[in-house]
Amino acid sequence: MNSKPTILITNDDGITAPGIRALANAMKHFGDIVIVAPDSPQSGMGHAITINKPLRLDKVTLPDGLEGYQCSGTPVDCVKLAVNKILHRKPDLCVSGINHGSNSSINVIYSGTMSAAMEGAIEGIPSIGFSLCNYALDADFEAAALFAQTIVWQVLQHGMPNNTLLNVNIPDLKLDAINGIKICRQAKAKWVEEFDERQDPSKRKYYWLTGKFENFDHGQDTDEWALANGYVSVVPVQFDFTAHHAMAALNSMNWDVPNV
Amino acid sequence: MNSKPTILITNDDGITAPGIRALANAMKHFGDIVIVAPDSPQSGMGHAITINKPLRLDKVTLPDGLEGYQCSGTPVDCVKLAVNKILHRKPDLCVSGINHGSNSSINVIYSGTMSAAMEGAIEGIPSIGFSLCNYALDADFEAAALFAQTIVWQVLQHGMPNNTLLNVNIPDLKLDAINGIKICRQAKAKWVEEFDERQDPSKRKYYWLTGKFENFDHGQDTDEWALANGYVSVVPVQFDFTAHHAMAALNSMNWDVPNV
Numbered sequence: 450m451n452s453k454p455t456i457l458i459t460n461d462d463g464i465t466a467p468g469i470r471a472l473a474n475a476m477k478h479f480g481d482i483v484i485v486a487p488d489s490p491q492s493g494m495g496h497a498i499t500i501n502k503p504l505r506l507d508k509v510t511l512p513d514g515l516e517g518y519q520c521s522g523t524p525v526d527c528v529k530l531a532v533n534k535i536l537h538r539k540p541d542l543c544v545s546g547i548n549h550g551s552n553s554s555i556n557v558i559y560s561g562t563m564s565a566a567m568e569g570a571i572e573g574i575p576s577i578g579f580s581l582c583n584y585a586l587d588a589d590f591e592a593a594a595l596f597a598q599t600i601v602w603q604v605l606q607h608g609m610p611n612n613t614l615l616n617v618n619i620p621d622l623k624l625d626a627i628n629g630i631k632i633c634r635q636a637k638a639k640w641v642e643e644f645d646e647r648q649d650p651s652k653r654k655y656y657w658l659t660g661k662f663e664n665f666d667h668g669q670d671t672d673e674w675a676l677a678n679g680y681v682s683v684v685p686v687q688f689d690f691t692a693h694h695a696m697a698a699l700n701s702m703n704w705d706v707p708n709v
Numbered sequence: 710m711n712s713k714p715t716i717l718i719t720n721d722d723g724i725t726a727p728g729i730r731a732l733a734n735a736m737k738h739f740g741d742i743v744i745v746a747p748d749s750p751q752s753g754m755g756h757a758i759t760i761n762k763p764l765r766l767d768k769v770t771l772p773d774g775l776e777g778y779q780c781s782g783t784p785v786d787c788v789k790l791a792v793n794k795i796l797h798r799k800p801d802l803c804v805s806g807i808n809h810g811s812n813s814s815i816n817v818i819y820s821g822t823m824s825a826a827m828e829g830a831i832e833g834i835p836s837i838g839f840s841l842c843n844y845a846l847d848a849d850f851e852a853a854a855l856f857a858q859t860i861v862w863q864v865l866q867h868g869m870p871n872n873t874l875l876n877v878n879i880p881d882l883k884l885d886a887i888n889g890i891k892i893c894r895q896a897k898a899k900w901v902e903e904f905d906e907r908q909d910p911s912k913r914k915y916y917w918l919t920g921k922f923e924n925f926d927h928g929q930d931t932d933e934w935a936l937a938n939g940y941v942s943v944v945p946v947q948f949d950f951t952a953h954h955a956m957a958a959l960n961s962m963n964w965d966v967p968n969v
Contacts, residue, residue: 644764
């Protein structure tokens with residue numbers, strides 16, 4: 450890449466989250482950054498898009514002087530609006546995060562951070578989601594930002610494999626306690642829900658979604674293993690969801706419609 | 710399966726949509742049905758979950774006398790709540806739809822209907838999403854309902870391949886004009902966005918997300934090809950998003966962190 454790359458920066462924790470400022474400041478060295486992020490927290494929004502109400506897009510200045518745009522929609526809306534209404538072309542790179550909290554294994558499905566990166570990849574933009582395994586607002590992003598730079602540098606040099614984005618998770622450790630970067634597969638894991646049932650002042654029931662993360666994958670090639678062993682996990686992610694392994698079994702079933 | 714199966718029914722168009730009633734009435738013959746669906750339209754919600762506000766769940770009676778539960782959350786929330794707070798166990802089958810409008814190819818990512826089915830599959834429940842290629846509220850669901858019965862009957866007899874759900878799309882044709890059922894892969898396609906820019910009465914700009922669907926996949930084994938040629942498309946879908954094809958290229962890059 451000869452000219453200065455344009456780097457789109459978004460997240461799902463909202464434009465005021467410290468994580469996106471850490472990412473923006475880490476990316477400044479590589480090119481021209483454009484920040485477009487939700488105007489409110491959008492964690493758990495998955496690949497939601499806003500189709501039943503209109504979207505707002507406003508210029509804002511962040512606490513450290515960075516300029517950006519806040520959008521009333523979801524992380525995926527931010528990427529679509531950035532490409533179509535701010536940049537008027539595809540950026541050279543789309544980075545999302547740094548998320549406050551892990552997006553490893555099955556969380557890739559629920560995560561607005563990763564869905565924004567996936568939307569970038571669908572648009573044909575090399576895209577990466579970054580998440581730090583610490584949910585705190587005042588988490589220390591120093592090591593995460595350095596690993597983001599390392600990974601982005603490689604992607605800017607070598608490009609991204611076709612139809613692929615990266616899901617990068619950084620363990621909540623000081624830089625010198627991190628063992629390095631590992632390319633991994635998504636661990637087989639899920640959330641076991643436990644709804645917290647309460648009563649409002651009018652005695653009507655309501656529920657808070659809570660849950661326990663359960664990893665039932667013992668492979669040493671997974672993102673969960675990497676994170677538990679002090680590595681930064683990098684999972685290549687695709688957006689062709691076809692379960693090719695299931696084709697043969699399905700083709701062997703009888704799909705004739707009965708006469709009615 | 711010897712005893713009467715329990716069938717969870719949900720959707721993303723909301724509990725008042727005609728499509729979910731068509732599906733519920735089609736499923737009654739196979740077992741005990743339980744309807745849990747959003748209390749408002751949730752199209753395009755993808756795999757969103759509700760974590761920043763509490764959820765409501767209320768019993769309702771539908772126009773044709775069917776009983777169900779309406780939930781204030783997303784389609785994925787509905788599945789989680791149904792399993793945890795209504796059924797208190799996994800149902801034998803989870804069906805989602807019949808969606809008013811296609812969920813073929815890349816739409817699987819944005820669709821609340823398909824995300825509900827995916828959540829069922831993550832929970833280990835055989836799960837299927839059904840969509841009719843007609844967005845109208847008064848669409849004719851007769852052929853779609855019959856194909857839903859055909860497909861569910863096969864799945865109840867033979868089970869579902871591991872870690873797989875089905876994305877079923879039915880062309881908007883009369884029954885005798887449909888050529889049959891085809892097992893397909895997800896077509897490579899995307900939406901080309903065109904934001905409709907307007908001014909509100911206070912002269913502030915706002916945007917409506919619109920777009921044009923673009924299929925750039927010429928394969929005859931795709932869901933788009935099947936639908937265009939009068940077939941019901943059945944795509945097996947997985948929730949391990951790892952891009953295994955990209956592993957080698959990524960492993961060949963240099964992931965050392967520079968000394969700083």
